Amino acid sequence: MIFVGGMFMLSHRIHQINLIALFGIILIGFAAPNVRAQQPLKIGFVELSEVFDKGAKFKQTRNELKQILGEKRDKLQQLARNFLEDREKFVLQQELLPADTARERAQNLKERGDQLKELEMTEQVDFEKIKQEKIDPLIKEIITVVEAVAKDEGYTMVLHKSSLLYGHPQFDLTAKVIERINKN
Structure with a gap:
């Protein structure tokens, strides 16, 4: 019922960061030749999904989100089960009910179904x-x-690993970033 779109949002954010970084590379390359002459360009990369997977704080947040999602899902599933049971009872009894009562109960079930859909969207x-x-x-x-890691290591720019066609492992700052995050 509820879809976890965390990785989509994260990848969208990463994509935005990559576009900004790419624009920065273009600016450095074309707009500031003096900067190039003064300081050599040193570019590193980080695999953010690995940082999220191995960072202790992120695991805790993921667990909290799973718990919240589970509670919301359980609540919606219980309401859906109750609704389906009531609808099934109505279908079995519909022929035996007076027409006005049957219409009223059908309308009530329709409204409950609409409310359930609305609640699902609200919960999402x-x-x-x-x-x-x-x-x-x-x-x-x-x-x-x-x-901070980039400054300490003398990197001019750090990109997301997925935006690279190739990156030599010596320029991978992922482990250093994870280590520093887990120290804090």
Whole structure:
């Protein structure tokens, strides 16, 4: 009923970050030849999905989100079961009921079905909002840590690994980022 779109949102955010980084490379290459002459360009990369998988804080957040999602799903499934049971009872009794009563109960069931769909959408929006509130600070923390590692290691720019066709393993900062995040 409720779809977890966390990885989609994360990959969308990563894509936005990659576009900004690519624009930065273009600016460095074309708009600032003096910067190139003063400082050699050193580009590293990070696999953010690995950071999310191996960072202790992220595991905790994932577990919290799974619990919240599970509670919402259980609530909706129980309401759906109750609705289906009532609808099944109505279908079996429909022929025996007076026409007015049957119409009234059919209308009631239709309204309950509509309310259930609306509640499902509301719960999905609520879950997405909660997920965003929990993930946004983590993304900001990752960016801060990536910046710190890049500065410490003398990198001019750090990209997401998925935006690279090839990256030599010596420029992979993923392990260092994970290590620093887990220390904090």
